[in-house]
Amino acid sequence: MKIANAQLWVHDQDVALAFYTEKLGMEVRSDVTVPEMGNFRWLAVSPPGQEDVSIVLMAIPGPPMFDEQTRSEIDALMSKGYAGTIFLSTDDCQASYEELRARGVEFVNEPTEQPYGIDSSFRDPSGNHFRLTQVKEFAPT
Template identity: 70%
Template sequence: MIKLSTAQLWVHDQDAALDFWTRKIGFEVREDVTVPEMGNFRWLTVGPVGQPDIAVVLMAIPGPPMIDAGTQGEIANLMGKGFAGTLFLTTEDCQASYEELSSRGVEFTEKPEERPYGIDCGFRDPSGNSVRLTQVRQMATV
C-alpha cells in the first residue's frame, strides 16, 4: 500500500517559514536536521498536531550545482505569484479558524466563503505559497 507522508513547499527563508508555520498556524516541528556532508543542507519539516504521519518540508531553494541560477530565479518568481505550490488544509469550522489565525497575524487573501464543496478561504505564507483552508461539506453522490 502506498501512503502520502510528506509534501514540500519552497521557502525563501527557513527560519521565517518555521516561525510562521509553528507560531501562527500551530504546526509542530517534525525534523530540523542540518547535514554537513551535503554542504550544511537543512531538512526542516513541520506538521499538524495530532497528525504525526504527515509532514511538510520547508525547503530552501538550492542554488548551483543542484539547481542552476535561471531555474532558481524561476522558482522564486513563481513563489512570488503564489504558484510554486499550494497546501490544502481542512478544519471543522472555517470561520472560527479564520478568526483565530487572523488574530495570530495571518494575512488572508480571501475571507471564508460558501462554495459547492464547503466553506473556503485562502492565505499565503511568507514565501508567497498559496494555502487553502476549507471546511469540507459532504458532496452528494450520483
C-alpha cells in the same frame, strides 16, 4: 504505499519555521542539518495530531543543483503563489480564520460559501498558497 511528505520551497527556513509554528500552530517533525551535504537542512512541520504526514520547508538550492536562472524562476513563481498549493481542512472555517487572523496570518480570501463547503485562502511569507476549507457533508447517492 502512503504519502509521507509534501515539499514547499521557502525563501528563508527560519522565517518559514516561525510562521508555520507560531502563526499556523504546526509542530516541528524534524529539523536536521547535514554537514556532509553542505549544511543541507531538512525542516518538516505538520499540524498537531497529524504526525504521519509533514510539509518539508525546503530552501531553494543554488548551484550545483539549480543554476541561478532556474533558482530565480522558482523564486518568482513562488512569490506569486504559483509554485503549488496546500489544502488544509477544518471543522469550522470561520473560527479557524478568526484564530489565524488573530495570530497575524494575512488572508487573500475570507471564508466564502462554495458548493463544496466554506473556503478561504492565505499565503505564507514565501508566497506559497494555502486553501483552508470546511468541507460540506454530502448525502450518499
